[in-house]
Amino acid sequence: MSNPVLIIGAGVAGMTAAVELADSGIKTVLVERLSTTGGNALNLYKAFPTDDCFYCFEGNRWRPGIRKCFYRSALTEQPNIDLKMNSQVEEISGLPGNFSVKLDIGPQYVDPKKCTMCGLCIEKSKAFSLVSPQCQPQAVVYDPEIEDTGTTSAAEECPTKAINLDAKSTKKIISVSDIVIATGYHEMQPVNVDEYGYGTHPNIITQLELARILDPLGETKGVLLRPSDGKPAKRVMMVQCVGSRDENYYAYCSKICCVFALKHAAILTQDHEDVEVSVVYMDIRTYDRYEKYYRDTRNAGVEYIRGRVSRIEPQDDGSLDIIVFDSLLNKYLKFSVDIFVLSSALEPSAGSSQIISSLGLKSASGFIGAINPETEVVVGNRIYACGSALGPSEVPESVTQARAVVSKILQSKE
Amino acid sequence: MVTYNLYIGCSVPVNYPNYESAMIKVAQAYDMELIYMEGVACCGSPNLRAFDHTGWMTVNARTLAIADKTGYDIVTPCNGCFGSLKDVHHVLMHDDEEREKINKILKKENLEFTGVAKPRHFVEVLYHDIGIDEIKKKITKPLDGVGIAIHYGCHLLRPGDVTEFKPEYLQELVKVTGATVIDYPLWKQCCGATVLPVNEDIAIRLARDKVKSMKESGAVFATVVCPACGNQLDLQQLGLKESYGEVYNLPVLVYPQILGLALGMDEEEVGLGMNRVPADPILEHLSD
Amino acid sequence: MLVVYLMTEMEERSGPPITLIDPIDMSKLDPTFRDEIKSMPNGEALSACFACSTCTAACPIANMWKYKPHQLIRMILLGMKEEVLSSNEIWLCLTCYECQERCPQKVRVTDIFFDCKNLAAEEGKIPPNVVALAKELLTKGQLYTVTADWEREDMGLEPEVPGLSVEAVKTILKDTRTRKIVGGDE
Numbered sequence: 001m002s003n004p005v006l007i008i009g010a011g012v013a014g015m016t017a018a019v020e021l022a023d024s025g026i027k028t029v030l031v032e033r034l035s036t037t038g039g040n041a042l043n044l045y046k047a048f049p050t051d052d053c054f055y056c057f058e059g060n061r062w063r064p065g066i067r068k069c070f071y072r073s074a075l076t077e078q079p080n081i082d083l084k085m086n087s088q089v090e091e092i093s094g095l096p097g098n099f100s101v102k103l104d105i106g107p108q109y110v111d112p113k114k115c116t117m118c119g120l121c122i123e124k125s126k127a128f129s130l131v132s133p134q135c136q137p138q139a140v141v142y143d144p145e146i147e148d149t150g151t152t153s154a155a156e157e158c159p160t161k162a163i164n165l166d167a168k169s170t171k172k173i174i175s176v177s178d179i180v181i182a183t184g185y186h187e188m189q190p191v192n193v194d195e196y197g198y199g200t201h202p203n204i205i206t207q208l209e210l211a212r213i214l215d216p217l218g219e220t221k222g223v224l225l226r227p228s229d230g231k232p233a234k235r236v237m238m239v240q241c242v243g244s245r246d247e248n249y250y251a252y253c254s255k256i257c258c259v260f261a262l263k264h265a266a267i268l269t270q271d272h273e274d275v276e277v278s279v280v281y282m283d284i285r286t287y288d289r290y291e292k293y294y295r296d297t298r299n300a301g302v303e304y305i306r307g308r309v310s311r312i313e314p315q316d317d318g319s320l321d322i323i324v325f326d327s328l329l330n331k332y333l334k335f336s337v338d339i340f341v342l343s344s345a346l347e348p349s350a351g352s353s354q355i356i357s358s359l360g361l362k363s364a365s366g367f368i369g370a371i372n373p374e375t376e377v378v379v380g381n382r383i384y385a386c387g388s389a390l391g392p393s394e395v396p397e398s399v400t401q402a403r404a405v406v407s408k409i410l411q412s413k414e
Numbered sequence: 415m416v417t418y419n420l421y422i423g424c425s426v427p428v429n430y431p432n433y434e435s436a437m438i439k440v441a442q443a444y445d446m447e448l449i450y451m452e453g454v455a456c457c458g459s460p461n462l463r464a465f466d467h468t469g470w471m472t473v474n475a476r477t478l479a480i481a482d483k484t485g486y487d488i489v490t491p492c493n494g495c496f497g498s499l500k501d502v503h504h505v506l507m508h509d510d511e512e513r514e515k516i517n518k519i520l521k522k523e524n525l526e527f528t529g530v531a532k533p534r535h536f537v538e539v540l541y542h543d544i545g546i547d548e549i550k551k552k553i554t555k556p557l558d559g560v561g562i563a564i565h566y567g568c569h570l571l572r573p574g575d576v577t578e579f580k581p582e583y584l585q586e587l588v589k590v591t592g593a594t595v596i597d598y599p600l601w602k603q604c605c606g607a608t609v610l611p612v613n614e615d616i617a618i619r620l621a622r623d624k625v626k627s628m629k630e631s632g633a634v635f636a637t638v639v640c641p642a643c644g645n646q647l648d649l650q651q652l653g654l655k656e657s658y659g660e661v662y663n664l665p666v667l668v669y670p671q672i673l674g675l676a677l678g679m680d681e682e683e684v685g686l687g688m689n690r691v692p693a694d695p696i697l698e699h700l701s702d
Numbered sequence: 703m704l705v706v707y708l709m710t711e712m713e714e715r716s717g718p719p720i721t722l723i724d725p726i727d728m729s730k731l732d733p734t735f736r737d738e739i740k741s742m743p744n745g746e747a748l749s750a751c752f753a754c755s756t757c758t759a760a761c762p763i764a765n766m767w768k769y770k771p772h773q774l775i776r777m778i779l780l781g782m783k784e785e786v787l788s789s790n791e792i793w794l795c796l797t798c799y800e801c802q803e804r805c806p807q808k809v810r811v812t813d814i815f816f817d818c819k820n821l822a823a824e825e826g827k828i829p830p831n832v833v834a835l836a837k838e839l840l841t842k843g844q845l846y847t848v849t850a851d852w853e854r855e856d857m858g859l860e861p862e863v864p865g866l867s868v869e870a871v872k873t874i875l876k877d878t879r880t881r882k883i884v885g886g887d888e
Binding site: 422424425427428429431432434435450451452453454455456458460461462463464465466467468469472473476505509512519523568569571572573574602603604606608609611612613616620685688 | 743762763766793794795796797798799800802803810812813816817819820823828829831832834835836839843844845846847848849853854856857858859863864865866867868870871874875877878879880883
């Protein structure tokens with residue numbers, strides 16, 4: 001029996017690689033640090049280019065499964081996938097084809113095969129929660145940090161006996177033939193870009209934070225409210241290239257923030273009533289089919305201002321006065337807004353530099369670098385990367401790269 | 415014989431009787447019947463359009479409606495008239511609300527815009543209705559390949575979706591006379607006529623740049639198809655000596671003058687004597 | 703008052719400015735201006751403008767303008783109605799349509815400037831030379847009148863322009879804005 005393939009990260013790219021390898025008869029170990037799969041895409045609400053929930057892209061609907069959901073049926077039902085949630089890779093040694101991987105496997109408090117998400121435990125104790133109705137695995141999550149008086153009875157009364165409060169984390173060493181790095185990106189917390197005042201005022205937020213506000217399953221149920229006082233927000237300003245294309249932070253273009261912002265502008269102007277949106281930009285980079293978002297939002301009345309923000313003046317009523325230099329008009333404009341959204345740079349995820357140094361990989365501005373630009377997913381001998389681990393990428397691109405990895409691995413196994 | 419309504423406008427008959435006369439003679443040579451429209455008014459372009467949209471629409475719709483009664487297309491030698499009539503025709507064909515509004519006004523005179531008569535420029539009629547092959551058959555004194563720069567005029571070419579005129583039409587019409595079409599960098603640029611009432615300096619500068627570009631590209635003559643453009647390139651050229659200290663001596667002929675000469679008309683028949691920059695040197699370039 | 707505010711904002715000051723940045727207050731502009739232009743037959747594609755400034759690149763005379771064509775379009779989109787309608791630039795437009803023809807977003811730039819001129823004329827913001835033309839049209843019914851009929855006769859043409867009816871123009875323009883612009887007893 002040959003060694004399985006290790007996949008680090010169960011976001012879009014990692015899940016795709018795992019499912020497609022498994023479907024091709026290759027055993028995979030899919031390691032995810034968090035308690036739900038999906039990565040950043042899970043928080044996107046609608047993902048471009050189709051504005052679907054990213055789980056449900058048209059191309060994936062052929063697969064039989066629960067409510068047409070591709071990953072949902074695959075991740076738990078496909079026997080070739082060994083999904084390790086709340087788990088991390090601690091150490092990698094050995095040679096290509098026979099890597100030795102030390103895993104820190106998190107405690108499995110809730111058995112997803114037994115949990116029916118009936119909600120009884122959530123009613124009884126705050127320690128149990130449901131991350132999202134679409135979460136994968138389909139199970140509630142237990143947080144031992146917030147254990148309360150109802151925790152024990154919740155475990156005891158669980159109708160399917162899915163809860164084990166005594167579960168412990170375990171260390172395990174496994175042998176794998178290939179490694180797929182799919183560790184994704186992290187949205188920079190722009191606290192250091194002081195002209196934008198992030199962290200100084202609750203109504204100054206990032207795009208991912210806005211995505212959570214817009215999500216009908218989120219805290220505000222998709223209603224646009226000002227974080228400061230919960231009052232309806234009517235005027236939104238976005239600013240592009242916060243920390244991207246900036247030698248002081250990240251010199252590269254984060255590539256997807258323009259589309260990200262425009263998608264939000266489209267949702268705000270089309271799905272919400274009387275919301276005015278302005279976008280301050282240096283360049284709008286809506287390559288390929290995304291030009292449509294740019295055109296549609298202009299038609300919907302979104303105001304695009306080429307220029308930069310001069311200063312922000314918080315007002316007593318919770319609004320923000322923002323002075324923008326309009327470089328096309330050569331004038332300063334003063335706007336009053338309720339929410340100021342920063343399109344912050346997308347940076348490598350936390351473990352990226354450690355993986356690069358421990359495996360001796362190339363670094364591309366902190367992301368995993370390809371050995372040869374022509375085969376961008378091949379980053380080492382039997383080591384591959386896909387999705388935003390290689391640099392900011394959109395969902396379809398992540399899927400394509402994951403499929404390229406699968407293809408490379410299948411070729412090497414022949 | 416094909417019949418057309420001739421809409422002569424207000425500038426050609428006053429400033430360019432030689433244009434009017436040459437056009438009529440060329441039309442006769444090709445068996446076109448041009449009937450002067452009765453009771454029509456100045457198109458007002460583009461000034462009237464700027465300050466009185468409804469007035470401009472009505473005046474031009476009225477001209478179109480008068481032609482509609484005859485069923486014949488309108489022919490004009492002026493880009494201003496052509497642009498105005500084309501524009502109004504285009505709007506009235508596509509905007510039901512505007513058409514109703516304007517027709518209500520026209521009803522006082524028992525007129526109605528029906529869109530039957532299409533406004534057309536004289537050179538476009540030559541190109542489409544007579545055709546290059548037929549034009550060629552009657553040419554008896556072709557030009558000897560002399561270089562001619564064409565100034566089309568803005569309202570002949572643009573907006574393209576309204577005027578539907580392509581530069582090739584005029585290029586073919588010049589080539590068929592035996593002349594060579596000279597390409598020059600500023601071929602698209604405005605002659606400046608429209609800005610004359612508001613800023614004479616800009617208007618003259620535009621005319622000068624145009625003439626300079628033609629001359630420097632090797633043009634021996636220029637041709638225009640609009641009295642306003644003609645005024646800018648021909649008459650204003652004389653003033654360049656004083657304003658810019660430059661003398662170009664670039665004769666500017668309206669197209670029917672060139673075609674007329676190639677058809678064997680003499681210099682008086684096409685009215686060369688009325689051209690401001692002496693145009694008789696063109697006779698040297700006619701074959702015997 | 704809006705007008706005063708904008709005029710002082712835009713005019714060059716003689717003394718030193720009080721503050722270094724004196725922004726145009728968006729809340730004092732007229733956001734309905736954009737919709738007003740958009741609702742006119744030529745304004746449909748207005749908001750498709752992505753401020754590439756092709757129009758300015760295409761314009762032969764924009765170099766002489768304080769506000770370039772792309773800036774005027776931006777000002778319309780931002781609601782700077784007073785500034786746009788008071789600008790000389792709209793009257794300096796050659797109407798050569800080079801901007802409109804080259805616009806990659808099919809914004810009818812030249813036609814929109816025609817609409818602006820009409821709105822300006824309605825408010826009485828119209829250069830004196832243009833008023834003189836309006837008067838010419840209203841009183842004479844044409845822009846040019848025959849002064850040298852011998853030239854026509856030389857060319858074998860009737861001395862008077864055949865078919866021209868000045869009365870028709872006068873009658874029409876008496877009921878439209880031209881009359882209002884010319885004013886007086888005419």
